[in-house]
Amino acid sequence: MNGPGSRRQANAWTRLRQHTVGELLAEFLGTAVLVLFGCGSVAVAVAGLPGSGRESVPFGAANWLIIAWGWGLAVVLGVYVAGGVSGAHINPAVTLAFAIRRKFPWYKVPAYWLAQVAGAFAGAAVVYAVYLSAINAFNLAQTPPITSRADSLSTFSIFATFPAKYFGNSPWGPFVDQIVGTALLVALIAALIDTRNMAPGSNVGPFTIGLVVVAIGLSFGTNAGYAINPARDFGPRLLTFIAGWGNKAFPGNGDWFSNYWWIPIAGPLLGGIVGILVYDLFVGQVLGVRPAPEAAPTPEPGRVRGSDESGTA
Template sequence: MNRNTLTRELLAEFIGTYVLITFGAANVAQVVLSHEKNGVYLSINIAWGIAVMMGIFVAGGVSGAHLNPAVTFANAVHRDFAWSKVFPYCAAQVAGAFCGAATAFFLYREAFDAFDKGARAVAGETGTAGIFSTYPAPYLSIFGGFVDQFIGTMMLMLVISAIGDARNNSALGNLGPIAVGLLVVVIGASMGMNAGYAINPARDLGPRLFTFVAGWGAEVFRAGNYYFWVPIVAPICGGIAGTWVYDLFVGKRFPAES
């Protein structure tokens, strides 16, 4: 792998993930800080889907627009993506997510101060950490959270595998990012109640690291019985499983090319 080529790919992953998180986190901030006067749960789902779409359009032609370590690991396991690029890709994605969260925060910093009087909290009536990262519902166990993230990301990668398979969806062409965006909308609309559908370790860890250094403190890691590791590990496992399921039922069932 040419070093300059890898650098271009990492920069694309960084800026694509930055676009994704800036739009996504800013949208959630707008809804929460306005007490739902400027949006509701459905608008959050739609905005995240469009944010994913925009990130893919920004980075897709250079890096493939993984924008998600779960996608990167699944491609390494099932699609011959070079293992030597996995951790650099993931680092670029987390860095882009961190910077995207920072941008959304500074965009609405005065609104944050008006909402919580400068006392950054993870939970409670003035809790705002959930604007940036995901936290489990009070009833959700660690095991339940793992299952939630595993299934959500499995569905994500199962359908992404179908969208990216030219033998199956050759007519999609440049519409692939739109299809992926709609996929994220439906995941959010159907699988978001338990823990906010992270389905992306970078989308969760990068903003969580930002909140850790920006005033919310170590509680962002302690909350939910140290839930923070679940949206890192479970999506990677679920993504690998989702691509395997697609290959098992569809991808490897096409007639051999003559």
């Protein structure tokens, strides 16, 4: 039988999980799920299909669709996992934006970031373990065979991002791309969870947020791999550094880029701030000064008003 000491320990653990510790556990698992399905979809497109004998053509548009939809569905599942406990930020840029404009407690921000990076690292580690044979086979199948992972940009791309060749070695194109992509993500998340606006009901919000990620991947993805999430890039990047991809991970060097590691961190953090400010300036604050639903006039013909306009700016 369990003694009083065991019961006290169990009760203490229960109390911890009721508050911030529980939120951090949810952020860890939600981000791990995000990376498991997201990086897993890239592994399928880059190494899994060619090595399995199920694909006889080079990487092309169909593979990019796998990646775009893989990451979009990964967001859906990650949000469903963590949403009821932590709000499913699963992205440091979202956490920062909500601290700035949604009164999310600042003291929780570093802990959320740490949980998100740890979850992303764990998810990447599982993908690495599952696709290790495919990665090795892909490298050996190249002409000439690649015997050092540090020479394989394609397999590195399963886990972390790099800029398109047309940017050359300039950081500004990828940096702006990450600002714009993340601003779109955060602004649209703000719109989709704003119950004063046209927020989706019946718990389908995660699907619509996932569609935002699909749209960003299809519209802006090839510029810099659309990290749009510092944890999603930094956690797997740490994994690749440990697993032998060397300077492709840190400092982030390749044939046409160098010292790239900081761009998928700084760009999304700045983009998240821009996105939340833009939404609030153009829509959120407008909703905040409009009449309450019961006092509002009947919408003009051809206009639809959200079913619930309550909430805060």
